Amino acid sequence: MEDRKLTVRAVERALDILMCFTKHNELGLTEIAGMINLHKSTVHRLMTTLEEKGFVIRDAATEKYHLGMKVWELSTHLSQNDDPSVMLLPAMERLRDQLGETVSLYLRDGKDRIRIQAVQSNQAIRRVAQVGARLPLYVGASSKVLVAFAPLGEQQDLLNDPEWPDSIDRNGYMRQLKEITERGYATSLEEREPGAAAVSVPIVNRSGVVTAALSVSGPVSRLSMNTLHEFAPVLIEAAREMGLMIP
Structure with missing residues (x-):
């Protein structure tokens, strides 16, 4: 029994190491050891096996x-029938061609959102969205969409989290969520990234569950708040069609 526990723990540690690369392209032993709070010699043994x-x-x-x-x-053996990043890619490409800006698809994972698919704008000056990026839920248009359409209990858990930034007023944030659910989309101007703007809408599957957030983003030089509001109905219709593709 003890050997089995040790084996499981080793697997957990190896997976923790791999997850470090969701935010970094390359890492040294010392960096990894610090990120997962393990001794450098232990990390070295695990890295050798990996x-x-x-x-x-x-x-x-x-x-x-x-x-x-x-x-x-x-990753190439993921089920394409169940993977939204594969199923929705053609529709995202059509939306990119229609609006001329970068289109991204996000899923919620705990207290974060993950960009699982992106179609880059063809314009010379554009916002490049990295697939696999893990971002916080408390800021950004797609984050606010994923929180706004989540159950109230999950919203409260997020607001009461000790890691919630003191710079973001909880009451003001809740007012934003209410506005988002009423109008059906969220916007952001340089909230998370200087020079970037975005508009995002929820994707509701055939069972009536919000499964993802669809976002269009680009430089603020092209995407004013008025432009974001003009894009919103187009996104809402695209998201409706995408939702019909998801069980």
């Missing part, structure tokens, strides 16, 4: 690690 299995690759010149081809190989 490297042997092809999940990470070590750069001999920099002594830093990055994800290996095994991660990509696993």
Whole structure:
């Protein structure tokens, strides 16, 4: 029984290491050890195993690690029938061509949102959205959409979280959520990223459940608040059609 517990713990630690790469392209042993609060020697043993299995690759010149081809190989076997990032990609490309800006798809994961798909704008000056990016739920148009259409209990849990930034007034945030549910979309101007603007809407599946947030973003030089409001009806209709594709 003790050996089984140790084995499970080792798996947990290995997965914690891999999750470190959701926010960084490359990391050294010391950085990883600090991020997951483990001794450097323990991390080294785990990294050696992950490297042997092809999940990470070590750069001999920099002594830093990055994800290996095994991660990509696993991702290619995701079920396309159930994966929104695959199912909705053609519709996202059509929306990009219609509006001329970057289109992103987000899912909620605990206290974060994850960009699971993005179609980049074709314009020379554009906002590049990195797929796989993990972002906080308390700021940004798509974050506010995912929170606004979540159950009240989940909203309260987020607002009462010790990590909630003191700079964001909870009462004001709740008023924003109410406005978002009433009009059906959220906007943001340089809330999370200087020079960037976005508008986002919920995607409701055929069962009536909000499953994702659809967002269009770009530079504030092109996306004024008036433009964001003009884009909103187009996004709402696109999200409605996308929702019909999801069980």
